Amino acid sequence: MDVVVAGQGYVGLPLAVRAAEVGHHVVGYDVDPDRIKRLTAGDSYVEDVASSRLRAVLDSGSYSATADAAAVAGFDIAVITVPTPLRDGVPDLSYIRSCARTLGTHLRPGATVVLESTTYPGTTEELLLPILEETSGLEGGVDFLAGFSPERIAPGNARWSFEGTPKVVSGIDAKSLSVIKGFYDSIFQTTVPVSGPKVAEMAKLIENVYRFVNISLVNELATLAAPLGVPIWEAIDAAATKPFGFMRFTPGPGVGGHCLPVDPLFLSWKVREDLGVPFRFVELADDVNRRMPDYVVGRLVQALAERHMPVKGARILLLGLTYKYNASDLRNSPSARVAELLVSLGADVRGADPNIPAGEDTPLNVSRVEASAEEVAAADAVVLLMDHTRFDLPMVEKHASYVLDCRNRLSGPNIETL
Numbered sequence: 001m002d003v004v005v006a007g008q009g010y011v012g013l014p015l016a017v018r019a020a021e022v023g024h025h026v027v028g029y030d031v032d033p034d035r036i037k038r039l040t041a042g043d044s045y046v047e048d049v050a051s052s053r054l055r056a057v058l059d060s061g062s063y064s065a066t067a068d069a070a071a072v073a074g075f076d077i078a079v080i081t082v083p084t085p086l087r088d089g090v091p092d093l094s095y096i097r098s099c100a101r102t103l104g105t106h107l108r109p110g111a112t113v114v115l116e117s118t119t120y121p122g123t124t125e126e127l128l129l130p131i132l133e134e135t136s137g138l139e140g141g142v143d144f145l146a147g148f149s150p151e152r153i154a155p156g157n158a159r160w161s162f163e164g165t166p167k168v169v170s171g172i173d174a175k176s177l178s179v180i181k182g183f184y185d186s187i188f189q190t191t192v193p194v195s196g197p198k199v200a201e202m203a204k205l206i207e208n209v210y211r212f213v214n215i216s217l218v219n220e221l222a223t224l225a226a227p228l229g230v231p232i233w234e235a236i237d238a239a240a241t242k243p244f245g246f247m248r249f250t251p252g253p254g255v256g257g258h259c260l261p262v263d264p265l266f267l268s269w270k271v272r273e274d275l276g277v278p279f280r281f282v283e284l285a286d287d288v289n290r291r292m293p294d295y296v297v298g299r300l301v302q303a304l305a306e307r308h309m310p311v312k313g314a315r316i317l318l319l320g321l322t323y324k325y326n327a328s329d330l331r332n333s334p335s336a337r338v339a340e341l342l343v344s345l346g347a348d349v350r351g352a353d354p355n356i357p358a359g360e361d362t363p364l365n366v367s368r369v370e371a372s373a374e375e376v377a378a379a380d381a382v383v384l385l386m387d388h389t390r391f392d393l394p395m396v397e398k399h400a401s402y403v404l405d406c407r408n409r410l411s412g413p414n415i416e417t418l
């Protein structure tokens with residue numbers, strides 16, 4: 001099929017390249033000219049898409065990248081994979097709107113549009129469809145087809161490949177579902193058809209609300225277990241030996257990323273907006289998770305006080321600045337709030353993260369250092385925020401005078417865990 005994938009980020013690029021590899025003719029459309037320049041040069045900026053794969057589909061002519069909206073004309077199926085961020089707690093669907101208008105102007109009878117961007121239930125039928133109809137003059141379900149299919153990208157997940165992860169698919173009507181399922185059947189090993197877009201939109205949110213709430217549960221447990229004198233990590237590991245009815249989550253300094261702290265709040269916003277009531281689990285989970293950086297700093301101030309050391313002027317080394325294990329992504333990373341609080345308390349804060357390229361500027365107001373024995377030994381306190389494999393943890397144990405270990409990886413007389 002002639003495919004357009006609108007948005008060539010960590011969701012759109014893997015889909016576009018995979019679709020090209022299985023034989024579709026794919027145009028990767030993105031409004032960012034720098035991205036198009038890199039893609040056209042065969043330089044992938046998405047960790048799960050090797051540049052060699054990108055070059056192969058470019059060379060075969062089955063994939064091309066463009067920022068020119070006119071180049072999307074003539075598509076059989078267009079997939080929207082643009083960001084859906086929160087702006088001050090309110091869903092920002094402006095990228096979906098502008099993309100829908102662009103696709104609508106080139107929509108031909110018989111074509112199909114699929115939304116993949118994570119959003120609240122109702123977006124496909126109440127927001128996307130009307131824009132496509134207004135800009136094309138065509139009627140959804142009659143002249144063109146539409147549906148929703150959530151992304152399940154798990155960056156760096158070695159266990160589940162892109163095409164091996166089951167894909168939920170939906171359509172605004174039976175014909176739409178049939179065509180959309182057929183398209184994804186050509187790419188994914190398993191597709192899961194559901195009765196309509198709202199089911200698919202909600203399924204995705206359930207997946208991430210589930211994680212968000214369960215992570216906040218163990219986070220709150222950690223803040224209660226410490227004063228109760230219960231080693232929470234050991235207790236969780238013991239609970240995790242239950243072979244059924246339990247999934248292990250672990251406490252941390254907070255919940256970062258572009259999925260978990262965002263997607264659940266789309267649902268709680270929609271519930272308040274439409275029903276005028278709170279979605280209490282999500283709002284509570286958000287409150288607990290947001291307070292974890294503050295809890296970490298509180299523990300650190302307490303530990304320094306026990307060592308007769310004011311936090312003002314104390315030299316603090318933060319290890320692990322990105323939001324996820326072995327990932328280079330800083331978005332919504334809890335380290336930013338930890339650093340901000342410590343700087344506001346007058347501490348001398350340094351940060352080390354081998355996953356962030358040396359020259360890359362970080363939004364954190366910390367000076368970037370190497371995780372060297374000298375830096376560890378010179379710190380009045382070390383905070384292990386993210387236990388990347390590239391850290392030499394035995395070295396940290398050996399040289400640190402005190403560590404607040406937020407990932408339960410270290411042991412020794414000067415180590416405290418969250």
Ligand code: SAJ
Binds near residue numbers: 153252257
């Ligand atoms: N976190 C904890 N404790 C846990 C698990 C995670 O504190 O037990 C923290 C992490 O440190 C991180 C944040 O939560 O700061 C999010 O972690 P995550 O493992 O959920 O990673 P994400 O944000 O990349 O989530 C994505 C999601 N994928 C999609 O939305 C398609 C999520 O549904 C996946 O399960 C997850 O990737 C994954 O498993 O890789």
